[in-house]
Amino acid sequence: xxxxxxxxxxxxxxxxxxxxxxxxxxxxxxxxxxxxxxxxxxxxxxxxxxxxxxxxxxxxxxxxxxxxxxxxxxxxxxxxxxxxxxxxxxxxxxxxxxxxxxxxxxxxxxxxxxxxxxxxxxxxxxxxxxxxxxxxxxxxxxxxxxxxxxxxxxxxxxxxxxxxxxxxxxxxxxxxxxxxxxxxxxxxxxxxxxxxxxxxxxxxxxxxxxxxxxxxxxxxxxxxxxxxxxxxxxxxxxxxxxxxxxxxxxxxxxxxxxxxx
Amino acid sequence: xxxxxxxxxxxxxxxxxxxxxxxxxxxxxxxxxxxxxxxxxxxxxxxxxxxxxxxxxxxxxxxxxxxxxxxxxxxxxxxxxxxxxxxxxxxxxxxxxxxxxxxxxxxxxxxxxxxxxxxxxxxxxxxxxxxxxxxxxxxxxxxxxxxxxxxxxxxxxxxxxxxxxxxxxxxxxxxxxxxxxxxxxxxxxxxxxxxxxxxxxxxxxxxxxxxxxxxxxxxxxxxxxxxxxxxxxxxxxxxxxxxxxxxxxxxxxxxxxxxxxxxxxxxxxxxxxxxxxxxxxxxxxxxxxxxxxxxxxxxxxxxxxxxxxxxxxxxxx
Numbered sequence: 160x161x162x163x164x165x166x167x168x169x170x171x172x173x174x175x176x177x178x179x180x181x182x183x184x185x186x187x188x189x190x191x192x193x194x195x196x197x198x199x200x201x202x203x204x205x206x207x208x209x210x211x212x213x214x215x216x217x218x219x220x221x222x223x224x225x226x227x228x229x230x231x232x233x234x235x236x237x238x239x240x241x242x243x244x245x246x247x248x249x250x251x252x253x254x255x256x257x258x259x260x261x262x263x264x265x266x267x268x269x270x271x272x273x274x275x276x277x278x279x280x281x282x283x284x285x286x287x288x289x290x291x292x293x294x295x296x297x298x299x300x301x302x303x304x305x306x307x308x309x310x311x312x313x314x315x316x317x318x319x320x321x322x323x324x325x326x327x328x329x330x331x332x333x334x335x336x337x338x339x340x341x342x343x344x345x346x347x348x349x350x351x352x353x354x355x356x357x358x359x360x361x362x363x364x365x366x367x368x369x370x371x372x373x374x375x376x377x378x379x380x381x382x383x384x385x386x387x388x389x390x391x392x393x394x395x396x397x398x399x400x401x402x403x404x405x406x407x408x409x410x411x412x413x414x415x416x417x418x419x420x
Numbered sequence: 421x422x423x424x425x426x427x428x429x430x431x432x433x434x435x436x437x438x439x440x441x442x443x444x445x446x447x448x449x450x451x452x453x454x455x456x457x458x459x460x461x462x463x464x465x466x467x468x469x470x471x472x473x474x475x476x477x478x479x480x481x482x483x484x485x486x487x488x489x490x491x492x493x494x495x496x497x498x499x500x501x502x503x504x505x506x507x508x509x510x511x512x513x514x515x516x517x518x519x520x521x522x523x524x525x526x527x528x529x530x531x532x533x534x535x536x537x538x539x540x541x542x543x544x545x546x547x548x549x550x551x552x553x554x555x556x557x558x559x560x561x562x563x564x565x566x567x568x569x570x571x572x573x574x575x576x577x578x579x580x581x582x583x584x585x586x587x588x589x590x591x592x593x594x595x596x597x598x599x600x601x602x603x604x605x606x607x608x609x610x611x612x613x614x615x616x617x618x619x620x621x622x623x624x625x626x627x628x629x630x631x632x633x634x635x636x637x638x639x640x641x642x643x644x645x646x647x648x649x650x651x652x653x654x655x656x657x658x659x660x661x662x663x664x665x666x667x668x669x670x671x672x673x674x675x676x677x678x679x680x681x682x683x684x685x686x687x688x689x690x691x692x693x694x695x696x697x698x699x700x701x702x703x704x705x706x707x708x709x710x711x712x713x714x715x716x717x718x719x720x721x722x723x724x725x726x727x728x729x730x731x732x733x734x735x736x737x
Binding site: 343 | 476477478502504506508515516517520525526530531557573574
């Protein structure tokens with residue numbers, strides 16, 4: 160157990176070095192949610208905000224509505240980077256070397272997960288900062304902030320493990336990137352940008368039942384200081400747990416299988 | 421560990437492995453005494469890398485037993501891993517890290533303390549001529565430098581058994597020589613080296629024993645000298661200016677020229693050693709026969725393979 164912690168710390172240091180040497184890719188990943196935020200708030204936000212109800216909300220109402228969805232896009236975009244980094248790692252001989260060493264096997268993966276978690280949390284802080292700059296006014300209590308950070312962290316851990324699985328399952332770097340792309344689109348096909356009840360029946364059903372919607376709803380409530388239904392909160396956390404467990408199990412199985420067969 | 425018995429560094433019996441319907445290893449037996457160099461020689465696709473992968477715990481055999489450093493690769497893989505260093509055919513270097521960082525990473529993963537890790541990294545960088553490139557990223561290293569860094573990474577844990585899978589494939593002649601010297605130094609330190617190669621010369625230069633692997637089976641095993649005796653391919657080619665000189669030499673040396681060959685060349689069997697060559701030329705000189713040109717043909721992998729696999733085919737009939 161102590162060995163696993165020590166090896167994971169070593170792999171985390173390796174991961175942080177990698178990140179410090181691929182800053183341009185990290186900035187690219189960070190640019191996407193910021194561009195989305197600016198686009199939706201300044202280009203579409205006036206009209207969309209009016210449509211949220213009442214007909215007078217405008218841009219200010221929309222920035223409050225869209226920020227949780229943008230935060231989810233931030234996470235999804237960043238974990239796409241995780242999938243790519245894992246796939247890239249697997250094409251290199253260094254992983255074979257790690258497998259011939261007396262180290263905790265899973266540490267290769269936990270290094271990626273911990274590195275990505277730090278990367279995502281930093282990205283979320285930047286994006287939230289931009290949102291505040293353009294008029295996002297969170298009304299969360301201290302407890303609400305804590306819960307919001309907790310939910311964002313849980314979502315990140317879940318999606319990172321899923322992305323690690325994608326990176327391992329893909330045979331190429333491009334394949335890993337493609338596998339992870341739908342994650343960045345899910346907030347759009349949920350209640351991230353417009354309420355689900357404004358959508359046509361089939362799409363609406365999907366939006367209401369996909370995992371990102373309850374997470375975004377819960378996040379919106381926590382950040383704005385509005386009530387969060389117990390059912391929403393339970394479903395949001397439940398999805399995180401399920402995705403995390405499936406992602407972890409899948410990734411571990413893929414990593415431990417005999418890759419040469 | 422208190423394993424002080426001087427058993428074999430590697431002991432393999434009845435190793436089999438298939439990929440689907442394709443049999444890659446068909447019952448391999450190997451025995452490598454401690455502190456020796458053992459070469460597995462064979463063409464591409466013979467199964468050399470598969471043997472290394474099994475012995476270094478990367479993949480499992482379908483059946484058979486393999487012990488490395490006294491430990492079973494299946495039952496005790498972590499003990500095996502702690503005892504070995506592996507350098508693959510394709511460099512296992514982290515391109516994002518500098519040479520020094522790659523070595524320090526290996527130090528951390530071998531659970532050395534910081535100071536010891538730095539000390540060993542400095543020694544290895546110096547020893548492998550990587551001192552100047554220590555702070556450059558692995559991505560910019562030349563082929564030879566990568567291979568040396570790769571090997572240095574495998575040595576950070578002070579292994580007792582080192583696997584080198586085609587360590588010089590694709591290297592220029594100078595880098596190849598450097599690699600050979602490194603292997604010799606390793607053996608001088610008492611390390612057991614298990615080497616795979618396609619080059620007979622390399623196996624000849626470095627090994628105590630050589631096994632010839634072909635289509636999943638060991639077709640010959642022995643010391644380099646023993647193996648070479650299996651090969652009739654060594655000869656000296658003498659070229660003459662005209663037919664009388666050729667005929668005269670053929671009579672003198674008791675070798676009949678190839679009637680199908682009209683190039684005035686006589687093939688004299690022999691190993692092409694300096695003494696034998698001098699004696700040959702002295703005889704021709706004493707008989708006042710003018711030699712136009714001379715070439716020494718030493719047995720190469722093709723010859724060995726041809727000889728051994730041809731013999732196999734005969735006995736299996």
